[in-house]
Structure formats: C-alpha cells, structure tokens
Amino acid sequence: MRQIVNRSNGGYDVLEVEEVPDLQPEEDEAIINVKASGLNFADILARKGQYPDGPDKPCVMGYEVAGIVDAVGHEIDDSWLGKEVIAFTRFKGQAEQVAVRELQLFEKPNRLSFEEAAVLPVNYLTAHILIEVMGSLQSYESILIHNVGGGVGIAALDIARHIGATIYGTASKRKHNFLAERGLDYTIDYRNKDWSEKLMDLTDGKGVELITDPLGGKEWKRSYKALRATGKLGMFGISSASEGTGGGLGAMWSMLKTVVQMPFYHPLPLLNKNRGVFGVNLGHLWHEPEKASIWMEYILKGVEEGWINPHVDTTFGFEDVAKAHRYIEERKNIGKVILVP
Template sequence: MKKVMITKAGGVDVLDVQDFPAPSPQRNEVVITTKACGINFADILARQGLYPDAPQLPTCVGYEFSGIVTQVGPSVDPSWKDKAVFGLTRFNGYADTICVPVDQIFEKPDSLTFEQAAAIPVNYLTAWQLLVVMGALTADDSVLIHNVGGGVGLAALEIAKHIGATTYGTASPGKHRFLVEKGLDHAIDYRSANWEDELKALTNGLGVELITDPIGGNHWRKSYRALRATGRLGMFGISAASDSSWQGKVKLLKTAVQMPFFHPVNLMNTNKAVFGVNMGRLWHENEKIRQWMMHIIDGVNEGWINPHVDCSFTFDQAAAAHQYIEDRKNKGKVVLTP
C-alpha cells in the first residue's frame, strides 16, 4: 500500500509517497480501498510542525476518506463488504488502503461522487457542531462566517441557509460572485476593507448572533466585539499561525499571546458567549458524531447539502495540493486521490 508521508517539518517538499505493508482488520475493523481522502488545514499545520495533536514525525496525516470496503473483521457484519463508504480516521488518511473500526464508517449516498463523500466528515461535522449543536443558530438569527469560501465555510453556509438565518461571510473578492451564487446574503472583503466596520454598517450597528472564526489570536477579540447581545463566538482554528519557515513557531507564539481572555463577569454583563470546537478531540464521543452525521446524510438525501469539491490531486501531487490551500486559492474542498 502507498501513503503520503510527512518526512519532517517544513514546506510542501517534505511530502513523499512511500510503500508500506497492507493492513489486516482486527475484530471490529474494516479495510477500505481508498478512492479519495480529504485535506484539512490541520494537516498543513502538522506538516509545518505547528499542530500539537499530530503524531511524531515522520507520519501520515488525514482524517477522512471514501472508498470500497474490501475486508471485514470477524465481529463485523459481512454485508459491509463491497459497499461504497466514507468515514473518519485518526490520521493515516493519506493512504490508498485504510483500516478503521466499523463504527467510523457510513454508507455513501448514491448521489455523491467519492470525492464529494470524502469532503463531508471533517467540514460538515465541524460546521454542524459550530452552528447547530453549540451555536444554536435559528431562522431569526444572523451569522458571520469567516473564511466562508473554505471547506468548513461552505458547509456552514449550506447549513445556515437551510436553517433560514441571514448570512454574512468574509472572503477575498475573487470568491464573492461564487459565494453569492451559493446563497451568501452579504459578502465582505477582508483584505482591502475593515470587515468590522462593514459588518456594523450592514447590521445597523447591532452585530450578529453567531460568528465562526478559524483564524485565532487577536482576530477572536475583533469577532467578539462584532457580536450582538446574546451573540455566540465559535472558535475552531488558528490559521493565523500558518507558516512553513522557522517564522511559523514565532507566529504561533505571537498568535497565542494575542488570544483574548474572556472574563465571566464581562460575559454576563455583555450577554455574550464563547465556545471552542476541535473535532480531533471528540474520538471518545462516537455516538454523538454518528447522530450528527445522520442529520448531514439526511441533508444530502433531501438535496440541501451538496459538498463542493474545488479540485482533486493525485498522491504524487500532494505537495501542489497543500500549496494550493496555503495560497488560499481553493473554493471549498481539496481532495487527494490514490
């Protein structure tokens, strides 16, 4: 079997396709021949040596995949064999063969390609947790989605539109037309404009009820200020720290220092809330994850969830795929195919 390995911390050139023995399933496991695997920003931070949850290098990262079940363990229902599935894996996702517990896979809806199915797990579960589970978004609310053109951003946009909320989103101007076509109510240019001022003008100075923010550092302070009374800030990343050079660790430290402290008294007096989301720390909550995924699969079958795959790269092109995301070129998901 082949894996895309991070050989050491560094730039995209540290990615290398290597051969390994094929896995065999244990009692409750299945083996999947991979058709596509999703790339997430956490993978890039891991390659840069900036992701604390990543295994020791050299390693193979990747949290999500789609493919065909080729082997089942002794305790697994044999009807899973030969089924098209998608699912979650705790690393080792950049591989042409994946072995995972059967409770981490889901049957692929016929309406989805394998690339689309691989785009679902991390992005849509993260967005579901941000907006529905912890963000408590309603049709009467408004939501600001930072980096709305990314994978989690587009997933959050679809969920917010289905709920009926008013949507605002920050993105580079080259993505605005695409995002409006996807249903975004108000696109905000975060590069050449002060998004705080623009959001204030669009909301008559009130702000919004929910903000999803993957940027980190001092940006969370700005997002908190932009909340309306009873507003909630969902934090789920630190993309501000991304850098492949030695400066990455400096940026990470600076980002950490700039993070705000939310005092309980201030939260009470302003009637605001803050919460954090990290899917990589929910492996012990498999029952919750399956419940959330069932809602997402229902959304696929009902037609209001349509994962957008920007492009796919082969394993040999993994470096180009990472660079494409780092350059903020993607609209939605980027996947790898063996």
C-alpha cells in the same frame, strides 16, 4: 499500497509518497480501499509542526476518506464488504488503504461521487457542531462566517441557509460571485476592507448572533466585539498562525505570536454583555462516537433531502500533495481540496 508520509517539520519537501505492505484487518476493523481523501488546514499546520494534536513524525495524516470496503475482521458485520462508504479516520487517511472500526463507517450517499463524499466527515460535521449543536442559530438571527469560501465555510453556508438565517461572510473578491450564487446574503472582502467595520455598517451597528472563526489570535478579539446581545463566538482553528511555507523556528514564532494575541474571556463581561464563547475541535471528540454517529446521520439526511451539497474545488493525485498544500496555503480553493490515489 501507497501512502503520503510527513517525514519531519518543514516545507513541502518533507512530504513523500512511499510504498508499504497492504493492510490486514484486526478482528474489530474494516479495510477501506480509498478512492478519495480529504486535505484540511490542520494537515498544513501539522506539516509545519504547529499542530499540537498531530502524531509524531514520520506520520501519515488524513481525517476522512471515501472508498470501498475490501476486508473485515471477525467482529465486523460482513455485509459491509463491497459497500461504498465514507469514514472518519484518526490520521492515516491519506493512503490507498485505511483500517477503521465499525462506528467510523457510514454508507456513501448514491448521488455523491467519492470526491464529494469525502468532504462530509470533517467540514460538515465541524459546521454542524458550530452552528446547530453549540451555536443554536435560529431562523430570525444572523451569522458571520469567516473564510466562507473554504471547506468548512461552504458547509456552514449550506447549513445556515437551511436554517433560514441572514448570512454574512468574509472572502477574497474573486470568490464573491460564486458565493452569491451559492446563497450568501452579504459578502465582505477582508483583504481590502476592515471586515468588522463593514459588518457593523451592514447591521446598523448591531452585530450578529453567531460568528464562526477559524482565524485565531487577535481576530478572536474583533469577532467577540462584533457580537450582538445573546451572540456567540465559535472558535475552531488558528489559521492566522500559518505564515510562510516552512517549519522550524519561523513556524514556532508565528504560532507563539498568534497565541499571545489571543483574548481571555472573564465570566463577568460575558454576563454583563449577554455573550458566549465556545470552541470546537473534532480531534478531541473521539471519546464521543455515539454523538458523532447521530450528527453524521443528520448530515447524511441533509444530503438525501438536497440541502447539503458538498463542493469540491479540485483534486490532486498523491504525487502532487505538495502542490495541494501550496494551493490551500495560498487561499486559492473555493471549497474542498481532495487527494486521490
């Protein structure tokens, strides 16, 4: 089989496609022939050496796949054989085959293509935890979704629409028409305007009850200030650390600068302002597979009911993985970027 290998920290030239022997299942594993694999911003940070949870190099990244079960170990129900599935993967998903345990497997909804199904595990699970599990967004409240045109952003838009909340979002101008058609109430062009000033104008100076923020650094300070009473800030990424395309000292300096700019939240101001802050990191939830299964079943029910509709911006073959990384870094995607073997 072929797999995408990240050889070292650096630019696009550290990504290679290599041939390795086909996988054989352990007793508690299923082997999936991968038809589609997700690409996430964490993969970009990992390539540059900015992702502390990433595996040692050389490594194969990838957190989610869709494909067909080809083999199972003795401890796995053999009814999975031949089924179209989606799965969480703890890395190694950007390959033609991946080995997973049964709790990581879910049947693929029939109405979704393999590419669409591969959007669900990371993007929709992250958005569900941010908005419903920890954010507790209500229909009479409002939400600001940063980077609403990205993979998690569009997933969050679907979920907030289902709840019935008023939705604000930051995105570049070229994405506005698509997002309006998708159901976004108010779009803020973060490239040409101060998003916080615009948000306050739109909300008569009140702010919003929930903000989902993957930016990090000083933006978390501004997001916190834009919360209404009883509001919550959900932090789930540090994409502002990704400046330039290479790794090395430049990447380390960018990460350090982002970390230094991050705010500290003291309990007393939180009490006095009736605000909350929380973080979401899927990579640190592997010890909660039962919860993840419940959350994923809820998302699959949303697909069945028609209010969850994953959007794939484009696909890249494995041999074009460097182009895929560049495409995301240049913020060209509206929705998910998928790698296909």
